[in-house]
Amino acid sequence: MPEFVERGTLRTMIQACYLAIFAMSWDVLSGRTGYISFGHPFLIGIGAYSTAILSKKFGVPPEYSIPLAIVITMFGGLVVLLPALRIKGSYFALVTLAFMELMYQLVQVIRPDLTGGTRGITGIKSLTRGAEAGYELAVTLMLGVALGLWLLMRTRFGTALWAIGMDEDSVRGSGLSTTRLKTMAFLVSALVAGLGGAYYAHYTGSLAPRALFDIDFLFTIIVAALIGGAGTIIGPMFGAFFLIFLLEWLRPILPGAERYFVYGGVALILYMYQPKGLVAIAQSLRDRVRGDNYDHRA
Amino acid sequence: MKLRLGLIAGLSAGLLATTALADIKVGFIGSLSSDTGLSTLRGAQIAIDELNDAGGVMGQQVSMVTADTGEDVIEGVKAFEYLAESAEVDFIISGSIDDVSLGWMPRMQEYQIPTLDTWTSYIGIIDMVIEDPEVMAPYFMNIASDEALATLYINFGAEVLKAKMGFESVVILAEDTAFGQAITGLVTDALAPVAGIDVADVIVYDIGTVDFAPIFSKAQNSGADFIYQVSSVNSQVISSQYVKLQVPMAMTGVNVSALGMEYWEDTGGAGGGISTLSPVPSVGFPLDPVSQGFVDTYQSKYDTRPMIPHFNGFNAYHGLKQAMAAAEAAGGFSDVAAWNAEMLKQDLILEKDGQLWLRYGFWQHGEVEEVTGRTYPQNARFDLTSPYEDAQPSMVVIQWKEDGTVGVVYPFEYASTEFELPSWVK
Numbered sequence: 001m002p003e004f005v006e007r008g009t010l011r012t013m014i015q016a017c018y019l020a021i022f023a024m025s026w027d028v029l030s031g032r033t034g035y036i037s038f039g040h041p042f043l044i045g046i047g048a049y050s051t052a053i054l055s056k057k058f059g060v061p062p063e064y065s066i067p068l069a070i071v072i073t074m075f076g077g078l079v080v081l082l083p084a085l086r087i088k089g090s091y092f093a094l095v096t097l098a099f100m101e102l103m104y105q106l107v108q109v110i111r112p113d114l115t116g117g118t119r120g121i122t123g124i125k126s127l128t129r130g131a132e133a134g135y136e137l138a139v140t141l142m143l144g145v146a147l148g149l150w151l152l153m154r155t156r157f158g159t160a161l162w163a164i165g166m167d168e169d170s171v172r173g174s175g176l177s178t179t180r181l182k183t184m185a186f187l188v189s190a191l192v193a194g195l196g197g198a199y200y201a202h203y204t205g206s207l208a209p210r211a212l213f214d215i216d217f218l219f220t221i222i223v224a225a226l227i228g229g230a231g232t233i234i235g236p237m238f239g240a241f242f243l244i245f246l247l248e249w250l251r252p253i254l255p256g257a258e259r260y261f262v263y264g265g266v267a268l269i270l271y272m273y274q275p276k277g278l279v280a281i282a283q284s285l286r287d288r289v290r291g292d293n294y295d296h297r298a
Numbered sequence: 299m300k301l302r303l304g305l306i307a308g309l310s311a312g313l314l315a316t317t318a319l320a321d322i323k324v325g326f327i328g329s330l331s332s333d334t335g336l337s338t339l340r341g342a343q344i345a346i347d348e349l350n351d352a353g354g355v356m357g358q359q360v361s362m363v364t365a366d367t368g369e370d371v372i373e374g375v376k377a378f379e380y381l382a383e384s385a386e387v388d389f390i391i392s393g394s395i396d397d398v399s400l401g402w403m404p405r406m407q408e409y410q411i412p413t414l415d416t417w418t419s420y421i422g423i424i425d426m427v428i429e430d431p432e433v434m435a436p437y438f439m440n441i442a443s444d445e446a447l448a449t450l451y452i453n454f455g456a457e458v459l460k461a462k463m464g465f466e467s468v469v470i471l472a473e474d475t476a477f478g479q480a481i482t483g484l485v486t487d488a489l490a491p492v493a494g495i496d497v498a499d500v501i502v503y504d505i506g507t508v509d510f511a512p513i514f515s516k517a518q519n520s521g522a523d524f525i526y527q528v529s530s531v532n533s534q535v536i537s538s539q540y541v542k543l544q545v546p547m548a549m550t551g552v553n554v555s556a557l558g559m560e561y562w563e564d565t566g567g568a569g570g571g572i573s574t575l576s577p578v579p580s581v582g583f584p585l586d587p588v589s590q591g592f593v594d595t596y597q598s599k600y601d602t603r604p605m606i607p608h609f610n611g612f613n614a615y616h617g618l619k620q621a622m623a624a625a626e627a628a629g630g631f632s633d634v635a636a637w638n639a640e641m642l643k644q645d646l647i648l649e650k651d652g653q654l655w656l657r658y659g660f661w662q663h664g665e666v667e668e669v670t671g672r673t674y675p676q677n678a679r680f681d682l683t684s685p686y687e688d689a690q691p692s693m694v695v696i697q698w699k700e701d702g703t704v705g706v707v708y709p710f711e712y713a714s715t716e717f718e719l720p721s722w723v724k
Contacts, residue, residue, distance in 0.1 A: 006383070006384065008385075010383075011376075011379040011384075108474060108479075108502070118397075118475055118476050118478065118479045119400065119422075119476035120371075122401075124404075126404065204372070204375050205403075206371070206375075206401045206402075206403065206404055208397050210397060211372045211401065217372070248380070248384075255330060255364045256330035256331060257331050257366065257368060
């Protein structure tokens, strides 16, 4: 790919790859089980801040700081968010949103010498130099995550998560521990979020609480998963690439905030037309070409 | 045949026109929807127009590509990448706020594209220049760093707030941004020991705050004599509520919305009594003929806000011309070390009534500023000592009066009015 596209396009693809990782991570928990998390930037932020602090402030090499950051994300997220799994629906969403806001406040006041306070952290060691190497790393990560999740979702665990999303009481009635299943889903989600957040921090080279623990960042992740196709592996990737490229293609035409109106409008129309996302549209087109009559619209 | 010839001619003309128009590309990075961002954008555009009218730079026309940051850190990184890799600009002029500049800084270090920051004043970036001058060679900041701004403000604290008004203690109301944190730190560390004013409390508020009544109550309960506000985002909200609530304490500090002529309208006329530190030039600041000429051109060209460019608009106008002059002397922008050396030599002195009024130059590497005892390489030149014969002061304090007029109250050499308390505080 790097041979065929411009460096600017590669940079756009890198951003899309990281957004795809974040969207897949959100989808494991929320797209499958129906537990809508508004606190996902909280997990991504733990991963990003952990590796940034370890590598920048304590001189830990990234090959150690990144795995450590993933473990910290899984542990920290579990301790804080596990109680939230005992509540359902909009309450769960609100509690997770509160965690994101709490994290935003905490990084500014607790040990600002480590977190950089409101200013964040700059000069985080870069793992790659140049667009091509950055692209290769990002796409490898994204495909690795996608493959790992695809394999996981083909197991009985993946099937059980789907079942929770459809009827949690029935799953519980069948003798399965839904709390254990949701905890597992959460851990997998946190692992991917921590991984993505950690690598993203080393890619951007700087972190700021306003950029990470932000409602816009959260909505971008959710919109990518939804318009791509929640509950699938390829959907969040489709959605991420679609959104990022749409915004970048609009940039020369609409350099100001107007492009976000177009972006929002397109996302809304797509979602209204096909709530199952771009994946379902693609499947529908494929079926039409093949002559099948099956309607994928919800 | 005619059609083919027409097409060939058209394409050739288009190609030639494009080539001629896009020989030197300037990238603008900043918010396209804020007065701050638009000030830099328009100042740079006027400079480009004047350069092109005068025959261009090195025989080439200059064009501009814009990249909106929306004052968001991650969007800032993407915007810098777009300018560097898609638009392939030669030079970048920035109207970014501190957080955003810090976000794209690693990209600037990687791409090594000459960049001029016209709004960001974070001293930490100048420290980066000192620590690694080679990597930071493309970077220049042509606003006095926040440390220099705060240092002179301390003098205002000592000479006006303490000596004239008799204030003994302050409560700081600061927004939760990098800028808020930086200014709070500087005021906290220096105001007490140097000006002899105690910091009674520091209250940090969210930039989305719409109801300041509880915050003002907390400030009153601190027992301080006056409020020091640090506000760069939605600053008109805190100002207008201060006036409408008739908070019985004086309020000064940094209020970015008060730097524009739209301030009075934005606050619905409820902005009197507010004073703010401002880099120069600012509203209420008498202008030299060259700067006045720039404002006249600006107003004839643009009829939307900001009606008068903020200080960074002036920085962009003069700074862009200096960057182009440096490029001409260095043979272009590609040899960053050569461009850096020529940029450091840039020195524009603007006089008013026969005396130095404004100076657009840069501190050299190793050159020590006497008051602070430190160096400020690649930072805008400023003067912290009266009578300001080496350069303009790093800042002035302006005050909006209750009748809607505005003037400079400090330093005294530049003052056009006197500092006074709002009527409900007196």
